[in-house]
Amino acid sequence: MARFGDGLAVGPDLVAAAESAVTQAVASLDGLPDLVFVFVSAPDPDAVEPAARRAMEIAGTPNVIGCGAPGVIGGSHGVEGASAVSAWAARLPEARVEPFRLETLKFPAAETESLPRLAVVGMPQTRDDDVVAVLLADPYSFPVDAFVERSGEVLPGLPLVGGLATGHGGRGTTRLFADGEIVDSGAVGVLLGGSVMTSTVVSQGARPVGPPMVVTKAEENILYELAGMSALAKLEEIVTDLPDDDRELIEGGLLIGVAMDEYADEHERGDFLVRGVIGADPEVGALATGDIIEIGRTVRFHVRDAGAADEDLTHLLGDLDLAPIEGALLFACTGRGRGMFPTSDHDVRALRDLLGGPGVGGFFAAGEIGPVAGRNHVHSFTASILAFGPGSKEDPA
Numbered sequence: 001m002a003r004f005g006d007g008l009a010v011g012p013d014l015v016a017a018a019e020s021a022v023t024q025a026v027a028s029l030d031g032l033p034d035l036v037f038v039f040v041s042a043p044d045p046d047a048v049e050p051a052a053r054r055a056m057e058i059a060g061t062p063n064v065i066g067c068g069a070p071g072v073i074g075g076s077h078g079v080e081g082a083s084a085v086s087a088w089a090a091r092l093p094e095a096r097v098e099p100f101r102l103e104t105l106k107f108p109a110a111e112t113e114s115l116p117r118l119a120v121v122g123m124p125q126t127r128d129d130d131v132v133a134v135l136l137a138d139p140y141s142f143p144v145d146a147f148v149e150r151s152g153e154v155l156p157g158l159p160l161v162g163g164l165a166t167g168h169g170g171r172g173t174t175r176l177f178a179d180g181e182i183v184d185s186g187a188v189g190v191l192l193g194g195s196v197m198t199s200t201v202v203s204q205g206a207r208p209v210g211p212p213m214v215v216t217k218a219e220e221n222i223l224y225e226l227a228g229m230s231a232l233a234k235l236e237e238i239v240t241d242l243p244d245d246d247r248e249l250i251e252g253g254l255l256i257g258v259a260m261d262e263y264a265d266e267h268e269r270g271d272f273l274v275r276g277v278i279g280a281d282p283e284v285g286a287l288a289t290g291d292i293i294e295i296g297r298t299v300r301f302h303v304r305d306a307g308a309a310d311e312d313l314t315h316l317l318g319d320l321d322l323a324p325i326e327g328a329l330l331f332a333c334t335g336r337g338r339g340m341f342p343t344s345d346h347d348v349r350a351l352r353d354l355l356g357g358p359g360v361g362g363f364f365a366a367g368e369i370g371p372v373a374g375r376n377h378v379h380s381f382t383a384s385i386l387a388f389g390p391g392s393k394e395d396p397a
Contacts, residue, residue, distance in 0.1 A: 004327025004359030008075030009242035014051035023391025027218030067165035071364035078344030094195035135162035141185035163331035201303025202370035210238035219373035249303035322389030330362035
C-alpha cells in the first residue's frame with residue numbers, strides 16, 4: 001500500500017464528484033490519511049461549498065485543506081473550464097500537521113503614511129523542526145505578494161509552496177477551506193514539521209529573449225527607460241533583431257524577468273522572476289508591468305515557450321534530491337495547461353512518469369508560490385511543486 005494517493009472526478013454533481021475523488025485518493029493508502037487536499041472547479045462559487053463540506057466529512061482526518069479553482073489536477077489529468085474535483089491524500093504518521101487560516105487586520109495609517117498598515121495573523125508558532133508550509137491565498141483580500149516576499153524575515157528558513165486561488169467570477173468568488181471552515185477571503189494552509197522529507201521545484205514557463213538591461217528610469221510599475229533608452233524604443237530595437245519565431249511568441253504575450261541575483265555574472269533562463277508586460281504608452285515610450293520594478297534592477301524580456309517549459313521541468317525533476325519521490329503537490333499557472341501545451345495534462349504526466357504511479361494532485365492557479373535561491377516568491381507562468389520522499393540521496397534512511 002502507498003503513502004500517497006490522488007483522485008479525480010468530473011461532472012456537474014460536485015458533491016458526488018467530491019465523494020468519488022476523496023474515495024479514490026484514500027483507497028490506496030495504508031491506513032487513514034493524516035492530510036488531505038481537495039480542489040474544486042465550479043462555474044458557481046456557491047457550488048464549491050457543499051462539495052468541500054462533503055469532502056471534509058468523508059476524508060477520515062480533520063486535516064483537510066483546499067480551495068475553489070479555475071481548473072484541477074489529479075488522476076494523471078488536468079481539467080480546465082469544467083466542473084470537477086481533485087483530491088490528494090497522504091499518510092504522514094511521524095509528521096506534525098498544523099492547518100491554519102490567515103486573516104489581515106488593518107490599522108490606521110500614521111501621520112506620515114498615506115496607506116493603512118496591515119498585519120497578518122493566524123500563522124502557527126514556528127518551531128525548530130518546521131519543514132515546509134503550503135499556502136492557498138485569495139489574491140483579492142490577502143496581501144500575498146508582501147507576505148510571501150517578507151516571509152524570510154518573519155518565518156526564517158521556512159519554504160512556502162502553493163498558489164493563488166480564484167473563482168470563475170473574480171473578486172468575491174474565491175472559496176478556501178481548512179480545519180472544518182469555509183471562507184471567502186484571506187488565506188489557508190498547513191504547516192508540516194517533524195519527520196517528513198520534502199523538496200521543492202519551481203519550473204519556469206518562459207525563456208529570455210534579447211540582452212539583460214538595467215532599469216534606468218521607473219516609477220511604481222511603469223518602466224520609462226531601459227539601459228538609458230526609452231523602454232518602448234528599447235523593446236522595438238530588440239524585437240527588430242529577433243528571429244520570426246520569437247516575434248510570433250511576443251505577439252502571444254510579452255513578459256519581463258527581474259533578475260533574482262544582481263551579482264551573477266550571467267542571467268539566463270530560470271534566473272528571473274517573470275512578470276507580465278500589461279501595457280505601453282507610445283507618447284512617453286513607457287511600458288507597464290505586472291509588478292513594481294525598481295531603478296537599478298537587471299531585467300530581460302521573456303516569451304512563453306512550450307519547448308523551454310518542458311525542458312526546464314524535465315531537468316529540474318531529474319535533479320530532485322529525493323529518492324524515490326512518493327508523492328507531490330502541483331500548483332500550475334493558468335497560463336500553462338491548454339494555454340501552453342497541446343493538453344492540460346502535460347505537467348501532471350511529467351510528474352506521474354517520474355513517480356511511476358499515483359500520488360500527484362493540485363490545481364491551476366492565478367499565481368504560484370515557491371522558493372528559488374533560498375527565498376520565497378510569487379511567480380507567474382510556472383509549475384510550483386512540493387515533492388515528498390522517504391529520504392535524501394545522501395541518507396536514504
